Amino acid sequence: MSGDLATMDQEQHSPVRPGRTWFSKFRRNYFGTPISSAISILLIALVVATGPAVLRWLVLDATFTGTAAACRENGGPCWAFIGAKLNLILFGAYPDEQLWRPVLFLSTVAAIGVYGYMFPRRQTKVLLAWLLSLLLGMALMRGGFLGLAPVDNARWGGLPVTIIVTIAGLAGAFPLGVLLMLGSASKNIAIQIPCKAYIDVVRGIPAITLVFMTFAIIPLLTPQEFIADKLLRASTGLMLLTAAYFAEALRGALEALPKGQDEAGKSLGFRYWKRQRLIILPQVIGNSLQPIANISIAFVKNTSLLIIIGLFDLLGAARSSLFDGDWQGFYRELYLFVGAIYLVICLFMDAYVTSMERERKERISR
Structure with a gap:
């Protein structure tokens, strides 16, 4: 025994x-x-x-170093082309002597992303850091202060433009999406109908059409001295589109929420906005993390549409590298490289949201 x-x-x-x-x-x-x-x-x-x-x-079979002639002679993929055009692909026509500025911005964004992934409980601080990184990126890229040489945004390009438009667009789209969701769920017909109409109409418009319309119509409606630059207009177009998708994703989570949650808030004497801030929205957003991640990933890929209005994002800057006569024809290597960058960004965004979701489940289980 x-x-x-x-x-x-x-x-x-x-x-x-x-x-x-x-x-x-x-x-x-x-x-x-x-x-x-x-x-x-x-x-x-x-x-x-x-x-x-x-x-x-x-x-x-690849050629990693050498000239275009050596690549054509070997016949395999020419990764030497990526090395020769790397600055143009990643940073567009930004001056070579000032490349430390976009590099510093991208390094800051990467550090914030890693920090947010490792510490999902601190998303309030991370959100503030994202907004500050946007201001830092715009300031560094533009220059004109503290001895930094000014650089016109016509020379901006590549990955920094993609990241700036993504952060600015999502920072504007999510609050607007929340307001549209609350408006479409309102019992006030004067608020409900315009919000539902906006969501239905905007979601039915192709992204490329909305970006072009925003870019072309804003100057017609705005005094000449207040016309925003291309970057802001492009971010606005994608923001208006993405806000409608955010609103619809959040509305589904709102409808799945038990009505007793709102009634409990009323019994405690909470007014409408306090109930939304303390009871409703935290649960709605928490239950919508995966749809929010999917919409954000789609936003990143939609930044490739900026080329139609003359902005060279990552894909646009990469395509411009093919204009060099010596290196023409190596488009497969180029698109594989750019696709790998988009894939890394999107996979990280998915992992970022998954870490937030995991931390939320652990907190609820306690």
């Missing part, structure tokens, strides 16, 4: 083998059902069949 008790005690206190735990999770996630097993086997077969050829084309 004592031997059995000793054995049980040893089993209870013996550490769990991480390899066995990892393998069980892997088997459960990818081979837990016949359908998931079949899909996993097909994907593995696809990787085995195409992987060696893709690896050979990407790496073994």
Whole structure:
């Protein structure tokens, strides 16, 4: 009897083998059902069949240094083209001697993103940091103070423009989306109908049309001395579009919220805006994190539309690098490189929101 008790005690206190735990999770996630097993086997077969050829084309047959003539002679992918045009792809026509300014801005944004991912509880401070990074980026890119040489925004381009438009557009779209959501759920017809009409109409307009309309119509409605520059007008167009999608995503979460939440706030004597701020909106936003992430990712990809109004975002600046006659024809390498950058940004945004969602669930479970 004592031997059995000793054995049980040893089993209870013996550490769990991480390899066995990892393998069980892997088997459960990818081979837990016949359908998931079949899909996993097909994907593995696809990787085995195409992987060696893709690896050979990407790496073994590639030219990493040299001239365009050497790339054409070798016949494989020309990653030397990316190295030769890297500054133009990432920063557009920004002066080479001032590139430390956009680099500093991008480094700041990356640091804030990593901090927000690692500490999801501190999103209020992180949100303020995002807004300050936007002001810092605009100031650094523009210059004209503290001895910084002024740089016209016509020379801005590449990744900094994509990041600036994304932060500015999302910072404006989300509050507007919240107001539209509250307006569409209002019992006041004078507020409800315009908000619903805005959401339905704007969501039915293609993004490229709305960006062009915003860019072309704002100068007609604004006095000449108050006309905003291209960057602000482009951010406004994408902001108006994204706000409608935010409003619809939030409205779904609002309708799923039990009505007793609002009634409990009324019983405590809270007025409308206090109920929204303390009770309703935290739950609505928390339950909408994944749709918010999806809309934000779509916003990042929609910044590629800025080229139609003469702004060279990441994709526009990359395409301009093909105008060099010596390097023409290497578009596959270019689009793979730019696509990888967009993929990293979008994957990080998804992981960022997932960390917030995980922290929220842990807080509720306590």
